[in-house]
Amino acid sequence: MTAPAHARTSADLIRAEEPVLAHNYHPLPVVVARAEGAWVEDVEGRRYLDMLAGYSALNFGHRHPALIQAAHDQLDRLTLTSRAFHNDRLAEFAERLAALAGLDMVLPMNTGAEAVESGIKVARKWAYDVKGVPDGQATIVVAADNFHGRTTTIVSFSTDESARAGFGPFTPGFRIVPYNDLAALEEAVDETTAAVLIEPIQGEAGVIIPDAGYLTGVRELTRRKGCLFIADEIQSGLGRTGRTLAVEHESVVPDVLLLGKALGGGIVPVSAVVARREVMGVLGPGEHGSTFGGNPLAAAVGTAVVELLETGEFQRRADELGVVLREGLDALRGHGVTGFRARGLWAGVDVDPALGSGREISERLMREGILVKDTHGSTIRLAPPLTVTADELRSALGTLEKVLGQAG
Template structure:
């Protein structure tokens, strides 16, 4: 009897099948995820892994959170897209509740984080010309070295990462780069042409770099004195990750503009937004900016459900409380393979002793232990579990890290 034809491919076959047909712009870990729920994912062979990356914070509420899946299902049965040529019945509620959650007035809905950053740049320049009175085409934006705001042509123009930047010129002018966490350098770079200062309250891709206490408050005061905008890129740091709704809240700072993305879509659909004061977003007029999918009914329904999860503060509290467990666990490993770490809430950059391995090698070893993390520069790995992770799951991940480090 002839054996039935195989209808599925295993992990090795699927990885090999990608090679000739997918652009090589990523170097993923060799795991092929087929199913997921909560803080766990499962590969095509049925092996389970604890997800300690959470889609770079896009999965703050875990995989397939029931409230978010339900919101998506209900909206799929009604309406998914109208474009912004027409109004839809979900958008006003999303904008009202997101503005209230973030303490801002208005919302510009987009799709991806990079789109939110690009939109924020455009809004800042328009504000500089229309409100501040900067001469045409002379507006500047001050940014921080080691930043990560996305990979579009304009954004890599002010990146200091040569891997992201090299080979993609000519670059967009109008940006000044200063060291992160350096108020004196920032003040020296700001002048009458400055439209905005754009920074991450915590630099994620750089290795979860947390500025000194007072830095964010100093940026707020400096921009206020200089008459320019403070734009906080909270795409990774926002929406509960650090134990507060926004990372700037750790210093009681209210920026003029906040950029959101990743977790705003609940890991279901891409949703991003620029939220800002009315006098800032009010500079936009019909035809000056747009997005076919930005603010679509499906995105608005899921985004509203995400805001609903955050309005009660439960996830912010979980991140703060479990963040103590994460920090204490990493402290115990310091000197035992961990050379240093930076943590706030459920987010940590962990510097491993280079003699033990690179960040990629440590990530691969953890994968074999059933824990998924992601490396960044050198021997640094990032930990960003879903905010739904349990204390037991978090301790399991820390135990696996201890085991990997002990093997050297």
Template sequence: MTVTSQRPAAARSSAELIAVEEEKLAHNYHPLPVVVAKAEGSWVEDVEGRRYLDLLAGYSALNFGHGHPVLLDAAHRQLDRVTLTSRAFHNDRLAGFAESLAALTGLDMTLPMNTGAEAVESALKIARKWAYDVKGVAPGRAEIIVAAGNFHGRTTTIVSFSDDPVARTGFEPFTPGFTTVPYNDLSAIEAAIGENTAAVLIEPIQGEAGVLIPDDGYLAGVRELTRRTGTLFIADEIQSGLGRTGATLAVDHESVLPDLLLLGKALGGGIVPVSAVVGRADVMRVLGPGTHGSTFGGNPLAAALGSAVIRLLETGEYQQRAQRLGRILSARLAALVGHGVVEFRSRGLWAGVDIDPRVGTGREVSERLLAAGVLVKDTHGSTIRIAPPLCIEEEDLHLALGALENVLAG
């Protein structure tokens, strides 16, 4: 057999690597034409050595920046010890991770998983099992209420209750058992709740929809309504949680404690996929041996990194940075309204910016910012999302927003 040698990736240009991806990878993404080779903090570098400010942070998976030294140290130390046992055995990192996550969230028990979509799927199973075992819903009749415009992942069940035609079309038949109501509408939830309702699943802030922030009192209202009707409140904080909004959790802004809390993305520090369902003990205990599982869920490396992330959050530093820098972000964006920006929504260090169509599409503005050395990404055609690492320096944030101002001015 003849072995054909290939040049290492580092020796190939961005254009060459993108061409290989086009040929060899499924086309389920439309990335910007930049090939990242190195990263540190809020900065990334492509294979040609050009540097860019990262204002996306891996859709909030990189809340603590690229290569945070505390997180890298935790990973390096654990790599030298043990990385995987499966849940067939105990490991010495998982108990501490579960204890610290309970303390951070104010909830009781954790189901460790890997990806955000796995956490959502797991919560749906828990809610249905609870409905049958505890609430007394007839078998096969459990319903879960979701919000229009939601994004909870891309599995077959999750796209069954998405209203995004790109995510749904061609993946039928869909999983039944879901009722969609308008987001930010308490009366619609109240009207939809019935004797078979197991749970209400809500993003406290809808990220993929363009950082949509509900009215003050909405989350507290969902909590009161679900408690009064004997229904579970599931808060999907996979994007909004872990410091992004200026609080540990987005529900903290209204002092709300859901029955089930979904975490992911930043929980792995941008190093390995880590997600979790955290919930009330009486709800979580509906799961017994064999009812659910994950080979990699709760692995020692993930637990060590998750614990290190929690220790960073326990200092309060990152929540405070998100508040302080978020005020700068909001003020700079407010000055752009009427000057290339139609409107924006922000909370903490997270914003959805609606671009004036006379300036261009969200994709076109993202490409112009790329040329100016700033990375963002578009959503829903006319909107760009801004979510830099929470460790970004103030002068770098101003630099990036100045580039946006220049791009919008043409």
């Protein structure tokens, strides 16, 4: 008989997953049972500072009181109607999210990948109905080293072979250009181009920040060429970089904005496509949908998330604590850190490969009570909840220094 979860050790639970769970992840060997704020606790009661925050899904920390209260209140009233009927939470969510983004209309979905797929559909429909691209010929220009999700369409324009290999045939209609290269983008855009789809900061690639002026250039080019600018802010948005949106660092407003992760407050999956009215207006009944998209529980939590962001507190925290993060990482240059890229409370840290892979460094940090995640090679990502304190941040950086010193 299977032992109850509370009676099983971390090792027991990890072993129990092996025969029954698909092996599509390689998690660190920690089994989280409880969490609060920036801290998590495993089944044995060991505490860890969460410096990943669910890849930005937990921007407001674990179990933020206002978000938990919003969820509890809604659970007592109504959770799902499907979009066959209206519900009393959806209008406010859409109104406030559109206002926060500086755009007009919202298409609510669930996961980030669904938002990307939906954005692609909207762009193609706009290209045929408004731009006049011949049917079946619309193209979308994307950047190399992107990460927009793992559906079959999305991996069709990935340059990461671990995401692509074995999943063809691939969806046509995409052109890939180098990131941060306006000349290459100019050459790729033509009369068939529906949209340019980019991440304002490439997260999975290692928090790659483009040169100043790149986003402004993308905005200008897409306007001049008569196509849409789609910004995927699923990881970079909602306070992470010290602004509500990463595009705000260059005062850019895209035609279409893709949001997810933090929009669900770490409680429920919530994503959205937010767009100009003349773009989103191409969709008619039956042309796209989601049973759970815009459900009352998601709308209630999403509205509470927007309310937190409307104060500007979390954006300010990310901006101010980002200085602490950058200063701490700068002090580690030449002491195990070969380089880093940071904006707000988000950093990609390149560790000297002689000291270990990103995975090995992450495991050593875990043993010291700090949770991070590796990306490619010897790069680790730091993205703590925006509720982290300066002292907690300095402590984590001190632990990183210790781990790198021991590795040396």
